[in-house]
Amino acid sequence: ETGVTQTPRHLVMGMTNKKSLKCEQHLGHNAMYWYKQSAKKPLELMFVYNFKEQTENNSVPSRFSPECPNSSHLFLHLHTLQPEDSALYLCASSQGTREQFFGPGTRLTVL
Amino acid sequence: QKEVEQNSGPLSVPEGAIASLNCTYSDRVSQSFFWYRQYSGKSPELIMSIYSNGDKEDGRFTAQLNKASQYVSLLIRDSQPSDSATYLCAVLSGTYKYIFGTGTRLKVLA
Numbered sequence: 001e002t003g004v005t006q007t008p009r010h011l012v013m014g015m016t017n018k019k020s021l022k023c024e025q026h027l028g029h030n031a032m033y034w035y036k037q038s039a040k041k042p043l044e045l046m047f048v049y050n051f052k053e054q055t056e057n058n059s060v061p062s063r064f065s066p067e068c069p070n071s072s073h074l075f076l077h078l079h080t081l082q083p084e085d086s087a088l089y090l091c092a093s094s095q096g097t098r099e100q101f102f103g104p105g106t107r108l109t110v111l
Numbered sequence: 112q113k114e115v116e117q118n119s120g121p122l123s124v125p126e127g128a129i130a131s132l133n134c135t136y137s138d139r140v141s142q143s144f145f146w147y148r149q150y151s152g153k154s155p156e157l158i159m160s161i162y163s164n165g166d167k168e169d170g171r172f173t174a175q176l177n178k179a180s181q182y183v184s185l186l187i188r189d190s191q192p193s194d195s196a197t198y199l200c201a202v203l204s205g206t207y208k209y210i211f212g213t214g215t216r217l218k219v220l221a
Contacts, residue, residue: 033207042199043155050207097143100209101157102154104154
């Protein structure tokens with residue numbers, strides 16, 4: 001595997017389900033990010049981890065819970081989501097504050 | 112609220128022409144700037160980064176930065192239909208805080 005990988009690529013869940021998104025970076029970077037991308041809106045930064053320590057939480061609702069066990073892996077745990085949470089969820093990594101590299105994303109649909 | 116502004120487009124250019132994409136930002140202390148290309152249904156792909164005033168060229172792409180005017184642009188020479196995509200401007204505003212514009216949709220007409 002190369003670059004940044006994400007699983008699953010597509011996810012459909014009900015409002016009462018619990019699911020997790022997984023991201024792995026193979027670039028040796030120290031920082032990892034979760035973004036939300038909705039139609040007609042700019043990418044929204046959700047969480048930032050630097051050397052597995054959270055450095056940014058952009059007022060994200062508690063139904064989104066991140067986990068970063070090491071600097072190569074990042075998870076986003078989802079529970080009791082709302083239909084408006086349907087979006088493309090993107091993981092990215094960077095070495096310091098240089099260029100970010102994105103994974104392919106998870107297309108999430110909440111019914 | 113720190114912002115990055117882009118014209119949403121679509122910007123239509125004929126094949127072989129120069130496409131000019133523009134971006135303005137509000138945070139005067141920003142030092143790092145990035146251009147990404149995003150095809151429909153795909154994730155953003157890095158095109159170029161630029162950190163100092165002036166021009167930076169990479170193949171058919173040239174990024175231009177003017178910090179005094181808080182303006183960054185991307186020129187695409189010899190535009191091809193395969194360049195048709197949404198182009199995202201991103202600005203580093205604070206430690207690990209990247210702010211993205213909404214993107215400009217480019218259509219290159221064959």
